[in-house]
Amino acid sequence: MTKWIPGRMKSLVTFKRKYMNSLVQSSLTNREPLKSDILSTNLSQNVEQLKTIFDRSSDIVYRDFQFGDLQKGIIVFLDGLVNMKLIDDDVIKPLLEYGKNPLSQSILCFEDLENFLRNQVVSAAQLSEGREFQEVIDHVLGGDTALIIDGVGQALFISAKEWESRSVEEPATESVIRGPRDGFTENLRTNTSLIRRRLKTHQLKMEAMKVGRLSKTDLVITYLDGIADESMVAEVRERIGRIDIDAILESGYIEELIEDNPYSIFPQVQYTERPDKVTGNLLEGKVGIIIDNTPFALIVPVTFYGMLMSSEDYYERYLISTALRWIRFTFLLIALLLPSLYIALLTFHQEMVPTTLLFSMAASREAVPFPAIIEALLMEISFEGLREAGVRLPKPVGQAVSIVGALVVGQAAVQAGLVSAPMVIVVAMTGISSFIIPSYSQAISIRMLRFPMMILAGMLGLYGILLGLLIIISHMCRLRSFSIPYLSPMSPMHFGDLKDVLVRMPWSNMMVRPEETAKKNSKRMNNSFRSRRPNGSK
Incomplete structure (x- = not known):
């Protein structure tokens, strides 16, 4: 018993120490910075409180100054998020120059002080005010400069934000032949x-x-x-x-x-x-x-159809845009169904393949040890891996490695008898087809759906493909995006909106906006446009 007590007490002390440390750490990490505290009229107390809040923050800058002989103040800003030249020219320099004359002692309420500084001293364009420490914290961390003056329990916030940002460039993920070249930045x-x-x-x-x-x-x-x-x-x-x-x-x-x-x-x-x-x-x-x-x-x-449209569809003439849309829809089906159809035909429905082509495919698969479903899964997974590697590798070598890797691996796999040449063609066509889809997120969903469709085709043949399509379509019919049906305007049918789905009609025929989204103001173009056309046009 005497041996047990010291060990037990030691464990209790250790547990208590760990527990207290965890409480301290949780209080430090979860502590919220004094949301209800109001700025004091004493400048030194405000500065002390701010330095406590911004403890261990080397990028917070405190610059004190003096009005005349008695009035003191301080500006607080975050280095790296402000324009130092604006602060020097529009804030510090005017304050110091005005400090040569004594500040009127009657200006002690914040309304007078704000108007006085706004109109006669600080030349910055955007000014606001606040009373609480939390407002000071939010503005300073947001890139504003806080001006606090002794004797006034409020702060003046001066907007002088500036940070390093990327210039406006052409979007890398949505390039077009015809259209604007500017793209969003991080600002x-x-x-x-x-x-x-x-x-x-x-x-x-x-x-x-x-x-x-x-x-x-x-x-x-x-x-x-x-x-x-x-x-x-x-x-x-x-x-x-x-x-x-x-x-x-x-x-x-x-x-x-x-x-x-x-x-x-x-x-x-x-x-x-x-x-x-x-x-x-x-x-x-x-x-x-x-x-x-x-x-x-x-x-x-x-909507599903909106994700398949490119902004370039509205810059080219309507006949060209319609042809490009049909190509896009066709290759969408190829990206989803081509490997599944290949598996189903070779596994269950050989009679649907022309005899000459069937003999050629059988000869190419003679040395392949795997069934069509395993062969297709191996090739598709390898292709997706090569594509992902091409994205993650550095740009100078990424494209070269992905292209050379696909060629070398594909040729070596065919020569080794692991896959057949027709399967390489099918996988290559499927990969090219997925790149035609304008929306990257929609293209990923089609690429992922390809694998369950291949499994269904390997198990049930064409019946499995039809079953998979029914499941996909029924799921899409139930989907909504902010109360708008995902398959609109095909389901539910809006005949007026079909002018901009499978085809792109001329602008003169699209005088109304989509019915589902523009219920308040549907008119896009006046009907009088047609009457002002040149003679001979219809």
């Missing part, structure tokens, strides 16, 4: 200005919100007032407002948190780097979501 205000340049109307609304408890990521909900459905805009606003997460690092966070069915393989929110694509969707009554720190903007609601 929120740059992205909103790109849309403002295209829509010079007061109807373009941009509502600002913040998401993320720690990141406090800025985002903008943009739409055209008078065209977008107010209930849809309210639904977007409500879904984003429900998000309660520590940080938003990219638009993918928002996309997954606001879509109707996150367990579906089909994307219900569209993302794009192109300002003209966002603008075109806004004109159809849709809503755009622009997030800071990412070049990808979100568009809601979306």
Whole structure:
């Protein structure tokens, strides 16, 4: 018993020490910075409190100054998020120059002080005020400069934001032959200005919100007032407002948190780097979501057919755009069904293959030890791996490695008798077809659906393919994107909207906007346009 007590006491002491350390760490990590505390009229107390809050933050800069003989003040800003030249020229220099004359002692209430500084001292364009420490923290961490003066229990926030950002460039993921070459950047205000340049109307609304408890990521909900459905805009606003997460690092966070069915393989929110694509969707009554720190903007609601359209469809003549759409739809079916059809025909339905072709395929498969389903799965998985490796490798060698790897591996596999030559052709055609789909997220969903379709074809033949198609179509019929049916306007049928689905009619025939999204203002073009055409045109 005497031997047990010291060991037991030692373990209890160790447990208590670990428990207290965990409490201290949790209090440090979960501590919220004094949301209810109000700025004091004592400058030294305010500075001491701010230095406690921004403890171990070497990038927080405190610059004190003095008005005349008695009045003192300090500016607080975050190094790296502000324009130092603006602070020097518009804030510090005017304050020091005015300090040569004594500051009037009657200016002690903040309203007078704010007007006095705004009109006579500080020459910055954007100024705001606040009383609480939390406001000071939010503004400073957001890139603003906080001006605090002794004797006044409020702060003046001066906007002098500037940070390193990428210049406007052509989007790498959505290149076009004909169309604008500018793309979104990681700067929120740059992205909103790109849309403002295209829509010079007061109807373009941009509502600002913040998401993320720690990141406090800025985002903008943009739409055209008078065209977008107010209930849809309210639904977007409500879904984003429900998000309660520590940080938003990219638009993918928002996309997954606001879509109707996150367990579906089909994307219900569209993302794009192109300002003209966002603008075109806004004109159809849709809503755009622009997030800071990412070049990808979100568009809601979306449909399956809308994800297959390119912005270039509306820049080329309608006959060319219609032909390109049919090619796109055809290769979509090839990307989904070609390996499955190959497996089904070779395994169950050889009588449907022409005799000469069947003999040729049988001869090429004579040395292959695997059934068609195993052969197809091996080749498709290898192709997806090579494609992913080409994306992750450095750009100078990524494309070369992926192309050379596919050629070398494919040729070596055929010579070794592991796969047949027709299978290599099928896999190559399938891979090329998946690249034709304009939306990358939609292309990934088609690529992933290819594998269960291949398994069904290997088990049931053509019946398995039909069963898989029925499951996919029934699932898509149940999907909705912000209350809009995913297969609209085909299901439910809207005959007026079919002018811009499988075909792209001339602009003179598309005088109304889509019925599902632009219920408030459906007219796009006046009917008098046709009467003003030159003689002889119809």
